Amino acid sequence: MVKICCIGAGYVGGPTMAVIALKCPDIEVVVVDISEPRIAGWNSDRLPIYEPGLDDVVRQCRGRNLSFSTEVHRHVSDADIVFVSVNTPTKTCGLGAGKAADLTYWESAARMIADVSVSDKIVVEKSTVPVKTAEAIEKILSHNTHRRSHGVRYQILSNPEFLAEGTAVADLLSPDRVLIGGRTDTPAGLAAVAALRDVYARWVPPDRILTTNLWSAELSKLAANAFLAQRISSVNAISALCEATGADVAEVAHSVGKDARIGPRFLSASVGFGGSCFQKDILNLVYICECYGLPEVASYWREVIRINDYQKGRFVNRVVASMFNTVAGKKVAVLGFAFKKDTGDTRETPAIDVCKGLLGDKAAVSIYDPQVAGEQVARDLAMNKFDWDHPRHLQPIIITGTDVARQVAVAADAYEAAAEAHAVCILTEWDEFRGLDYKRMFDAMHKPAFIFDGRNVVDVAKLREIGFVVYSIGKPL
Ligand code: NAD
């Protein structure tokens, strides 16, 4: 029986391994993590992450061929294939701070593998890493073998993950592609690629399993995220021009996306993209380009981030300017705090920047999100940029008595958030925000009552009929 161990029980490690366990009942899968609360969550009825369909998959496999454990050393030692799915955040200090990937967690996982291994292993990079990381990992594994692990052979594979949160289970069950990079010029490398291919081949059609060299696989992941984020910054840049000219960004995106060469997906204008990866991976790409002496390429990709920051700032400026240039002391309802719908994840959510902008102008912000707890909101608003991933469960919550504590409230629903408010800002495209009773909200708000729709979920004409002053991204004012 093949044994798989995955180091890192996060948004990627948990769902990915659950689906492998589901589809490969003859493979024993153990997910390990240094975070006890995370592992306790995976072993409970309330999983540590919210992801549609995941409860079902975990329930089917847990106790059969899927388990979650903090006994990292034992399970890594026992495994034939070790996935490494730890966090790879942006460095906050030192060389490359604010851009380069911080590989501290990755390196400590690799050193631990070298310390505890007594049998040959395939080590799989699941985390998103800078191109050429496999070379560094190979060095760590081969130069750091403990006496008792002398002679153990390692094969490193790059198998980046392309799932999106909110649709993780569906993406894993039916991926556009699975990418496996390895030392395809050596027999041992080819055998390792074949072993991993055999795992995925249980449910992924052969033409969707791609094999490349290591560096292509590592770089493809960074490039894919950069291309996706670039599409959003492109449509967001056009949204600003739409507002200036009277064009409607939804109509423009539809017309542009009808071209089969461009395609319709991922062209929704928004308050800006968020999530744990787009920004960090592009910054990482920028840093790599700079290191390889390619400043023009670096600055091309840096613009994608600059436009995203511009879009978030533009949204805050629009709110404040529309409300007679001041929101001081005014209650502003914020609907949605997660970085996208169907997740409780708030990492790099645009809501943090928008709320901080409004708080900076002395607004009183009342936040409602169906999946984000008040404690998380408070933590996010009290934290410095890039600090969220170093590591989350160790961060103290320090908000009592601060401006954030005084100015921020968390509401139980959208109506409570909007009661007595001067404005509503929609920052996440949760389906429930489409079906709200906006007349009821309008009646409970100060007048003029404003709606700023950062996700284009509301029917602008209907809301204007009710009496709202409506601003929607990229729509005629
Ligand atoms: P995460 O923070 O949710 O999970 C990482 C886990 O690794 C944490 O629980 C942490 O405690 C654990 N960990 C760190 N060091 C460890 C060690 N030495 N031993 C054992 N456990 C350790 O992160 P994530 O969102 O799952 O992302 C993981 C990687 O996957 C990142 O490189 C990310 O860029 C990439 N990725 C993420 C997504 C996504 O949707 N979140 C999608 C594709 C790729």
Ligand code: UGA
């Ligand atoms: C993204 C990629 O889609 C995944 O393929 C990749 O594996 C993952 O990053 C990663 O490496 O972490 P994710 O961030 O989970 O997945 O979610 P997306 O659906 O890509 O959305 C990212 C952000 O862009 C969200 O804030 C979303 O609201 C925003 N977005 C998305 C738009 O503003 N407009 C769009 O048209 C699409």
